[in-house]
Amino acid sequence: MLALQADISLAQTPDAPPAAVEELPHSSAEPDVKSDTVTVQRGDLQQTVEATGKLQFHQFADVNVQVAGQIKDVPVAVGDAVREGKLVMEISPTIRANQMENNRAQMARLRAELADQQAQTDFAELQFKRQTQLKAQNATREESFEASRMSLSSARARMDAIHAQIQQLEATLKSDEESMRHTQVLAPLSGTVVALNARAGQTVSIGQTGGPLLRIADLSQMTVQARVAEVDVTRLRRGMTANFTTPGYAGRTWSGKLRQVIPVPAEGTGEQGKQTFYNVLFEVDNPEQELMSGMTAQVQFIVAQAKDALLLPVNLLGKPDAAGIYQVHVLNPDRRIVARKVKIGMRTAQQAQVLSGLEVGEQVLTGPVPTPAPTLRPAAPKGMP
Incomplete structure (x- = not known):
């Protein structure tokens, strides 16, 4: 002034x-x-909420295997740009081709058994039908009638057993074929490889613990996660402008629009007399990929502003x-x-x-x-x- x-x-x-x-x-x-x-004098006036935050990936995908086996090849490295659908890992599955052939042969044998059993069941039904007619005429013995009835029941039971074996083997074959299709792991989205924990020769399994084998992130847009004190967070609204600077680029300012206030306290705050903070999220465009995950952000949320206003020092x-x-x-x-x-x-x-x-x-x-x-x-x- x-x-x-x-x-x-x-x-x-x-x-x-x-x-x-x-x-x-x-x-x-x-x-x-x-x-x-x-x-x-005239000038611009802003009411702001100050906060400190960190940059993080806005959109990313973790890549893991869907078939147990051994990693055959990893044709990418950290920092490589990949497009959606590109091969990023190849697996040699535990299931071998000869095992699948054995299962298919067993399926053929079961279907032959089913056909034979169907013929025996049809014959047993005819025998039981004949014995039923004779019994109605008192022209057969009770033992013959009961024997035909038991033969039909046994034939039907054998049919059900073969059907169950076929269904079980069909499920196994379907799983084996699905596993063989997943020997090639493709990029789920276009972006940059930012983490890689896989190497050729490594044994992997479905649902294994630990970090992802590979992570791909879209770096064209980043998310800022800012920690705002509870005394200020009630002044924030979705869609308001958020400006921030980062120590790595002195004199530069980035802007975004507030997307979300997480309605639960930030981890490690609000307990045992500690001040409560809330995480507030907004996105910022990063077309040149200058901003990186983990950078510190000094954030200003613009609560209200007046353009070209008459200004006077408050202390007067x-x-x-x-x-x-x-x-x-x-x-x-x-x-x-x-x-x-x-x-x-x-x-x-x-x-x-x-x-x-x-x-x-x-x-x-x-x-x-x-x-x-x-x-x-x-x-x-x-x-x-």
């Missing part, structure tokens, strides 16, 4: 003889002695009246001090937005109104009252 020095001199009678000095009451219309002033306002109006003293063009009623809008710790009462270029006193200088007048002759 520009501070100006104004010289204000009181009129004094020239060549006046020594006289008694009389203090005059101060009037806002009286010229004054030297006073410091601040010039009312004093206390408002019952209507919220402030009084300041202005040095007018006639170099006289006048009082003004001022209405204030948005304010920060340093500056306030003037809504009415002042104009751009006017000079506001920075301190109390000075006491008027004394006026000299001739002393009365002796004998005169």
Whole structure:
């Protein structure tokens, strides 16, 4: 803020003889002695919430195997750019081709057994049907009827058993064929290889513990995760502008729009007397891939802002009246001090937005109104009252 020095001199009678000095009451219309002033100027004003954060990947995918076996080849390295569908790993599965052939041969044998058993079951049904007719005519023995009934039940049971074996073997063959198709691991998205924990010759299994074998991230957009104190987080809203700087690029500023406030305390905060913080997320474009995961971000969330506003230092306002109006003293063009009623809008710790009462270029006193200088007048002759 520009501070100006104004010289204000009181009129004094020239060549006046020594006289008694009389203090005059101060009037806002009286010229004054030297006073410091601040010039009312236009500028932009912002209310912000400060926070510290970290950059992290916005979109990434972890690559693991879907078949047990041994890694045959890893044709990529950390830092390589890959496109979706590109081969990033090749597996030699534990299941061998000859094992699948044995399963297919067993399937053929079971289907032959099923056909033979179907014929036997059809014959047993005919026998039972004939015995049932004879029994109705009292032309057969009870033992013959029961024997045909038991033969049919046994044939049907053998049919069910063969069907179950075939279903089990079909599931095994389907799983084996699916595993053989997964011997080539393809990139799930386009991006950059940022982590690699796989090497040729390494034995792997489905669902193995530990980190991913390979991670691919899209670096064209990053996420900033900022930690905001609970006293400030209630002022944040989705879609508001967030600016940040990072030590690696001095003098540069990036911007994004607030996406989400995580509604649970950040890990390690709010316990045993610790201050509570909340994680706030927003994205930033990174077309040149200058920003990297793990970089520190000094974040400013813009809560409110006023463009081209009249600005006045907050320390000049004093206390408002019952209507919220402030009084300041202005040095007018006639170099006289006048009082003004001022209405204030948005304010920060340093500056306030003037809504009415002042104009751009006017000079506001920075301190109390000075006491008027004394006026000299001739002393009365002796004998005169």
